[in-house]
Amino acid sequence: MAAHRISDAVIRRLPGYYRYLRDLEKVGVTRISSQELGARMGLTASQIRQDINCFGTLGQQGYGYNVPELRAHIGEILGLAHGYEMVIAGAGNIGQAVAWYPGFSQRGFHVSALFDVKPDLIGRVIRGVPVYNITEMRAFLREHPAKIGVVATPARVAQTVAHQMIEGGVRALWNFAPMDLKVPEGVVASNVHLTDSLLVLTYRLQRLEEENSAPSNEPAP
Amino acid sequence: MAAHRISDAVIRRLPGYYRYLRDLEKVGVTRISSQELGARMGLTASQIRQDINCFGTLGQQGYGYNVPELRAHIGEILGLAHGYEMVIAGAGNIGQAVAWYPGFSQRGFHVSALFDVKPDLIGRVIRGVPVYNITEMRAFLREHPAKIGVVATPARVAQTVAHQMIEGGVRALWNFAPMDLKVPEGVVASNVHLTDSLLVLTYRLQRLEEENSAPSNEPAP
Structure with a gap:
């Protein structure tokens, strides 16, 4: 160990x-x-x-x-020896991208359900994963325990959704809403900010252009 | 500066x-x-x-x-003083999530086009952004220069698509395909591996559970 x-x-x-x-x-x-x-x-x-x-x-x-x-x-x-059940709140582009990402099932992650508020999504089964009304999430988690919860909702409801997941027994939150989740002790959260990696890229692009436009005083390496 | x-x-x-x-x-x-x-x-x-x-x-x-x-x-x-034109290859869930992410336009990023191979997507305009055939990407870039290219294609075509972008004048690649892009000098790339942040989360979850289940020999903090 x-x-x-x-x-x-x-x-x-x-x-x-x-x-x-x-x-x-x-x-x-x-x-x-x-x-x-x-x-x-x-x-x-x-x-x-x-x-x-x-x-x-x-x-x-x-x-x-x-x-x-x-x-x-x-x-x-990394904790991959045993598999993980995962639920996803928010069946928009990010939620669906996570649900169907092939790399996850290969690593032992199984998405048991998606939750949303949109009537045209609720009740559908997309590529084998059912979409339920978000109001049913807590009840679902009592019947189908999941340790990992993915938050892919708008930022304004993300904290509320996270709390509902924690009440349902979720212990690890993977958050894609553009804000930082607050979680109680005994729960872990990872806040993914997609823009951050883009800004590191523009930083490097700008340095590159500065180097190319600056008169070189140094000998070539 | x-x-x-x-x-x-x-x-x-x-x-x-x-x-x-x-x-x-x-x-x-x-x-x-x-x-x-x-x-x-x-x-x-x-x-x-x-x-x-x-x-x-x-x-x-x-x-x-x-x-x-x-x-x-x-x-x-971070290079945000001026705006950036951006093209996206792959109009699947990830490509669309990037295209409509509200945080990008607020930071000066403008998506000029999406490119895909699927006939049912090509020719559509989704939320103001046109979707073109990927075969038209190089020609498009000659007419509409873009410094940033987003690669949201399957892994097996990602390197080829990246080369086409570079030939079209793209200098910074933001890659979501699950592989690491190779780029020539003068071009920067950022490879986003969504699973990485999930694995850091399961690592922390496992440590948390070990701590909770271990008999405590230490005084409470």
Whole structure:
């Protein structure tokens, strides 16, 4: 059991390790060196070794890492050893994108229901997932417990919807509404702000254009 | 001009600063201390001061920060002073979610067109944005230059679509396909992996459950 305290920076990189190792496993790669893995992921070999050392000594000098073992171990740390039931509030574009995202079922996530307020959506079954009235969400959760709740509603109702999910037994909230959810102790929330990654992109675009337009005083690297 | 080198960690936090300052400005707050801003953002006052010092000395001892000034300054660093034209490849749920996201137009992003391969989408105008055949994308970009391209296609065609965008003059790629785009020098890309934030959430959920189920040997905090 990985009960080590892992730093936030390493935790943020873990899903990336999981993705890369999964892709390697898919194409039949069974072992990889820290150099090779680093080159693929855009990290240095020493960074890779340092990160992986945080959660146990899994590499061997001169052999590298066993890909399926390391992938399984990271999956366990990420809590993917058991599956998760998930409900989604808001059956708009974001809610539907999450519901049908193929990567989720592959990682053991199962969407049991979507909830919305729109009469033309309620009662439909879209790609196997039923859409119910949001007023039925708490009752549904009593019958069909789910640990993960996705909030894909307008911002003005997101906090209320989150509270209803928590009352229904949801312990982890994945929020796409453009605001930060407040949650009580014993519940975790992740607020996804799509614009944030766009603004980091425009930052880098602007730096790039400044570099290109500035007269170069430095020798070329 | 903010030509300082800002660390990646600070850059990642900049959009958050921008959001919080924007929200404060909206409700008429004109100045804020590092303590207050830190409490809202879940950062320490010294972290706030350290971050903001990276891009100039904008705070005053005993006064705090001027909210509209600091927001404008961070917006400038993020490259938001001028607007951006944006095209989107893939008019599925993710593509449409990006196209209609209200936060983008407020920040100066304008979606000029969506591109897809589906006959039932091509030729439609959805909420003011036309959907064209993806084969017309390069020609469209010659007539209507756009610096930002959103890739919301299946993974298997994402790299090809990205190349077509770059040939059409796109300099920044915002990629939602579940793979990492390779881009030539002079072009920047941001690969958004939606599952990553979900896996960080399950990691935290699992730690929480371990803590709750473990016999406590430590005094309560």
